[in-house]
Amino acid sequence: MSTTTATASIDRAALLRDAWTRARSAAEAASESARRHIGTAMRAAWAAARPAPKPDVEPCATYVLGKHDRRCRGWERVIRETMPLPVPEDVRGAGDLPGCYAPERGTEELFGLDAVMQGEENHHRRSRGWTYWLYVRDPATNGIVPLTPTVARKALIKKAILGGRIHLAPEVLKGAGDIAAMVRMLVAIRAGLPIAELAAAE
Structure with a gap:
């Protein structure tokens, strides 16, 4: 599956807002710049936004x-x-x-x-x-x-x-x-x- 297809159903604006919120929260806790945490925050926001995979085994x-x-x-x-x-x-x-x-x-x-x-x-x-x-x-x-x-x-x-x-x-x-x-x-x-x-x- 291409990246375009995978992200088509994800609200990118909401994804960025979530990432910056996570980054600012981590930065405040560490007394650092939010930019130092944006990479980790973006990965976490992306993981949370992706749809859950269908179970391999039928319930x-x-x-x-x-x-x-x-x-x-x-x-x-x-x-x-x-x-x-x-x-x-x-x-x-x-x-x-x-x-x-x-x-x-x-x-x-x-x-x-x-x-x-x-x-x-x-x-x-x-x-x-x-x-x-x-x-x-x-x-x-x-x-x-x-x-x-x-x-x-x-x-x-x-x-x-x-x-x-x-x-x-x-x-x-x-x-x-x-x-x-x-x-x-x-x-x-x-x-x-x-x-x-x-x-x-x-």
Whole structure:
């Protein structure tokens, strides 16, 4: 890259002002002329003004596999951002989800909008139903956000669709059950619904 191309986006007047400010500050501390420090100050100002290089490694978040209670039955499926999602109405169980079942232990690196769907029994001996979680990586924070299916979150998705904030067919709202609801949330996130907004809708 040529010097002209590299400096085209830098405000040179601001760069010089910053350099002289640094030089005067150093000169006052040493009781010397600012000109003696302008070279070092210019290099420091230049380094501060240059845009930060893009990371060589794509940012990711580490998800730790495993059940909340190892005595209970459960499952996890890692769903990469590139995997097509089924229509929520067609989802009856975990077997209808894309991807493979994850091992009971270990870690998975989540990139982009990668997600993990998890289902687990509420009691290891008695029949007390299941709880489901959608864990999705938020590119805005590089954190993993847990989401449970709720009526409020479905209502938010419906409002976003009908209001034209996200471009999805109303048919996405069809489908019963928590697993279908997890798929619906992930479809909405991929369509542009902010994860933080969905998380705030308890």
